[in-house]
């Protein structure tokens with residue numbers, strides 16, 4: 001199980017973005033997250049991915065309470081969760097070829113020896129050719145770069161996957177291909193999914209259930 005209990009979170013001294021939010025995702029379950037712009041969907045996604053520490057509340061991953069975020073999170077928890085973001089260009093190092101982008105989390109964990117085989121396997125799963133793997137981000141389309149970012153999110157074979165607006169910049173066929181890749185992976189591994197989107201129709205097709213966050217606390221408190 002992945003559980004968030006009574007989470008309050010925000011940025012700096014400002015009023016919280018999220019207040020007392022709870023969420024549970026079971027293994028193999030796909031949960032969609034909807035809500036108006038600015039209500040805190042990405043903030044919640046980043047908390048689930050252990051990238052943003054909440055101000056209050058408890059996060060538990062497979063029975064283990066999380067006590068550190070980002071580099072302070074233990075490696076076995078960081079590698080249990082993969083995340084893709086809305087803008088692949090902001091999420092990928094412009095200096096790295098796509099092959100190295102995919103393998104980056106393995107190298108960061110001292111697993112470089114596995115990088116070549118794993119990259120080839122994942123490139124096939126996301127539909128990237130060997131030629132594209134040798135290009136850098138400025139030499140590929142947004143959709144091709146997002147495919148590499150999805151492969152990177154899967155490189156540690158995570159038990160939990162967070163897709164934060166993964167397809168909102170992409171056309172229908174690339175969206176379908178990326179969602180199909182995620183679902184093939186989940187069918188095989190029973191990974192749980194949190195999918196953030198503005199697209200209710202997409203989430204209805206993709207997810208077992210949908211959670212709706214209320215409008216932004218900051219906006220409503222004005």
Ligand SMILES: Nc1ncnc2c1ncn2[C@@H]1O[C@H](COP(=O)(O)OP(=O)(O)OP(=O)(O)O)[C@@H](O)[C@H]1O
Pocket residue numbers: 011017035036037038039040041042043044216218
């Ligand atoms: N790094 C940050 N520093 C300060 N404020 C931030 C930061 N990131 C987000 N915020 C603020 O937190 C609030 C929630 O942002 P968040 O990105 O979580 O919303 P969202 O629901 O994902 O929005 P959207 O649908 O537009 O992507 C917004 O008011 C935003 O301005």
